[in-house]
Amino acid sequence: MKRYLLLAFILAGFITGLSGQDRIITLNHDTIVCRIQKVTRSDIHFDVSTQGVTTTGRIPLAGILSYTVSSPEGSVPVDEVVKTRSAGGLRIGLNGGMGYIISSSKEAEEAMVSLGMTEEKASLYYNDLKTGWYGSADATWMINQKYGAGLRYKFFNTTAATEGYFDPGDGFNLYYSTYRENIFVNYAGVSIFYQEPIGKKGIWSLNSNFSLGMAFYRNEFEVFYGNYLVTGNTLGLDGSLGLEYRITPGISAGAELSGFTGTIRKFKITDGEINETMELETDDYENLSRVEVSLGIRFYLWSR
Numbered sequence: 001m002k003r004y005l006l007l008a009f010i011l012a013g014f015i016t017g018l019s020g021q022d023r024i025i026t027l028n029h030d031t032i033v034c035r036i037q038k039v040t041r042s043d044i045h046f047d048v049s050t051q052g053v054t055t056t057g058r059i060p061l062a063g064i065l066s067y068t069v070s071s072p073e074g075s076v077p078v079d080e081v082v083k084t085r086s087a088g089g090l091r092i093g094l095n096g097g098m099g100y101i102i103s104s105s106k107e108a109e110e111a112m113v114s115l116g117m118t119e120e121k122a123s124l125y126y127n128d129l130k131t132g133w134y135g136s137a138d139a140t141w142m143i144n145q146k147y148g149a150g151l152r153y154k155f156f157n158t159t160a161a162t163e164g165y166f167d168p169g170d171g172f173n174l175y176y177s178t179y180r181e182n183i184f185v186n187y188a189g190v191s192i193f194y195q196e197p198i199g200k201k202g203i204w205s206l207n208s209n210f211s212l213g214m215a216f217y218r219n220e221f222e223v224f225y226g227n228y229l230v231t232g233n234t235l236g237l238d239g240s241l242g243l244e245y246r247i248t249p250g251i252s253a254g255a256e257l258s259g260f261t262g263t264i265r266k267f268k269i270t271d272g273e274i275n276e277t278m279e280l281e282t283d284d285y286e287n288l289s290r291v292e293v294s295l296g297i298r299f300y301l302w303s304r
Contacts, residue, residue, distance in 0.1 A: 003139055022046065022068060022070055024064060024239035025067065026063055026064055027065050032048070039061075060246070063174045063200020069186065070304035073292050077236060089141070089142040089302055091139070091140040091142055091299070092139055092299040093136070093300065094135075094136075094137050094296050094298075095136045095137075095296030096136075097256075098131065098134055098294075099132040099133070099156050099291070100130055100159070100288055100292075101131075101288070103287035107124040107283075110122075110128055110177070116164070117166070118164070121164060123181045124161045129183070132159070135294075136152065138191060138193075145195075146194060146195050146196065148192070149192050149193065150191055150195040152187075152188070152213070154186070154238060155186055156183075156260075157182075157185075160180070161179065162180075164176065164179075166179070166223075179224070181218070183219045183220075185216070187213060189212050190211065190212060191211035194207060203245060207241075207254075208239070209239065209242070210238070212238075213236055214233055214234070214235060217233065217288065232248070236262035237262070238258065238260045239259055241258075244298060250299060250301070251297065251300070253296075254297070256292075259291050260292070261289040263287055264285065264288065266278065267286075
């Protein structure tokens with residue numbers, strides 16, 4: 001009788017010990033029996049004891065189906081945990097790649113041919129001018145795990161040059177000279193951001209960004225009769241779609257496809273001495289629309 005009573009006490013103590021343990025269930029339906037120490041906005045920190053040896057572990061919330069703590073609340077789904085966590089966290093994104101101007105250059109090529117350039121050289125010139133280097137930086141304050149708002153900056157540079165005989169149209173002179181453009185477009189605006197984890201482990205995510213702001217155009221222009229600086233500005237719209245791979249809880253690598261649009265209706269032109277403002281006709285508006293592809297890195301700061 002005493003033996004049975006002792007066995008009952010041992011079993012009761014064993015079951016009580018199990019009931020006091022926390023449990024984490026992953027998306028793969030693996031169970032981790034542990035003691036949860038801390039739950040942050042990005043992951044769960046826990047200790048596991050094995051034969052008296054305690055080891056510390058951490059697992060991203062995106063890879064957890066649910067967890068159980070030794071309290072009356074019981075199992076809490078991850079989706080609910082995400083909703084109840086406090087807001088905050090800064091996301092910094094840096095990208096670099098190539099951009100391509102999608103507007104037509106037909107009329108510009110015809111104008112160059114009218115100055116005496118061959119059609120082949122005019123076509124090659126504007127093909128070069130349509131492709132350039134692109135970079136961007138954005139700072140987004142994450143309101144929650146999916147939505148954020150912030151600031152976005154973009155930079156685009158393209159250049160092209162050709163040389164040949166140019167006819168100024170005076171009926172007397174013919175110049176052999178260089179025709180060159182070096183174009184810079186800077187953009188800054190406010191943005192809204194959305195992010196959606198994909199896959200069971202949550203290390204991949206899709207995101208999108210929409211931005212509204214101002215674009216600033218600068219063209220360092222060289223032609224046979226002088227050097228000129230052409231500037232202008234306009235309202236710009238920017239949108240992007242990206243794919244991220246989470247390397248660590250605070251660092252991700254990503255690829256991005258983006259598009260930008262804006263139209264210059266007025267230019268300021270100077271040769272260093274004379275300044276002139278030129279209002280463009282509707283058919284002559286400068287279309288800055290382009291598409292971009294880039295690779296980059298993202299930093300998640302203060303996300304705990």
